[in-house]
Amino acid sequence: EAQVTQNPRYLITVTGKKLTVTCSQNMNHEYMSWYRQDPGLGLRQIYYSMNVEVTDKGDVPEGYKVSRKEKRNFPLILESPSPNQTSLYFCASSPLYDSSYGYTFGSGTRLTVV
Amino acid sequence: DAKTTQPNSMESNEEEPVHLPCNHSTISGTDYIHWYRQLPSQGPEYVIHGLTSNVNNRMASLAIAEDRKSSTLILHRATLRDAAVYYCTLTGAGSYQLTFGKGTKLSVIP
Numbered sequence: 001e002a003q004v005t006q007n008p009r010y011l012i013t014v015t016g017k018k019l020t021v022t023c024s025q026n027m028n029h030e031y032m033s034w035y036r037q038d039p040g041l042g043l044r045q046i047y048y049s050m051n052v053e054v055t056d057k058g059d060v061p062e063g064y065k066v067s068r069k070e071k072r073n074f075p076l077i078l079e080s081p082s083p084n085q086t087s088l089y090f091c092a093s094s095p096l097y098d099s100s101y102g103y104t105f106g107s108g109t110r111l112t113v114v
Numbered sequence: 115d116a117k118t119t120q121p122n123s124m125e126s127n128e129e130e131p132v133h134l135p136c137n138h139s140t141i142s143g144t145d146y147i148h149w150y151r152q153l154p155s156q157g158p159e160y161v162i163h164g165l166t167s168n169v170n171n172r173m174a175s176l177a178i179a180e181d182r183k184s185s186t187l188i189l190h191r192a193t194l195r196d197a198a199v200y201y202c203t204l205t206g207a208g209s210y211q212l213t214f215g216k217g218t219k220l221s222v223i224p
Contacts (some may be wrong), residue, residue: 004157006147033212042199044215045157058211090157102148102160103212 002027006091006106013081013113021076021109023091027106031094032074033058034066036087037108043090049074081113118202123219127190134187134218136202141182145206149176149187150214151198158201158214161187197222 004025013019025032033048035058045058051066063085065077074093078085088110092103119137128134132144138147148163161171162176164185169176175188201217 035212040216042216043212045211045213048211059213092158102150102163103158105159107189108155108157 002104004091004093004104004106006089006109007059008109010105011112013111015082015113016080019078019081021078021089021091021111023074023076023106024072025074025091025093025104026072027095027104028071029093029095030071031085032068033092033094033103034074034076035090035092036060037090038087046089052096056102081111082095083113085111086113087111118215120200120202120218122216123221125221125223126189127223128194129191132189133190133195133221134189134200134202134220135184136186137184138202138204139183143203143207145177145204147176147178147182147185148203148205148212149174150201150203152201153195153198154219161200163205179205179220187202192220192222194224196220 007022030051034046037043044060046064047066049055050073052068055066088108090108091106093099094103122158146163146165149161152158152160162174164176164178177186199217199219201214
């Protein structure tokens with residue numbers, strides 16, 4: 001089944017403790033992206049990647065890092081999480097960017113930073 | 115970036131058609147109109163997209179105004195499983211961002 005897989009689904013952590021949220025897609029998509037969703041703010045893009053070793057900032061990149069060493073994987077790294085990063089995170093992928101294709105989203109990771 | 119405007123919420127009776135409107139008056143000539151929906155506790159799900167002509171797929175139909183400044187997502191027979199937040203978004207050629215607004219929360223009444 002074509003899908004985007006995120007892990008973990010739920011995570012509670014403490015301020016300052018480094019964490020990684022994994023994202024993997026099995027559709028050979030070149031474009032991948034991370035979003036966060038907060039009540040009243042909608043979906044906001046954190047980082048995106050157009051291909052292996054090519055990443056760029058979205059609207060809200062502060063406090064996050066990403067890497068794209070393999071085409072299928074696009075992990076989101078929080079080096080020193082803070083409570084304002086408590087949010088619902090989604091990974092998405094799409095074929096090499098083409099406005100005529102839709103995005104496939106993962107099921108989400110609910111992160112709580114205390 | 116081109117913006118979209120949608121009603122905050124709508125209600126529909128089960129098995130009746132639903133027309134979800136979206137205004138995008140600043141759309142550019144190369145912007146595609148995409149619709150996604152998000153069911154409770156799930157990630158957004160692609161529904162349909164179009165450029166100029168009306169489009170149909172197994173999930174829905176998309177009606178695009180002649181001037182492209184508005185569009186309507188049509189669910190032909192609403193079911194309880196269609197209760198979700200529906201997002202209308204524009205994606206332009208060369209753009210690498212997918213921006214969602216607050217969407218329309220659709221409630222389906224049995």
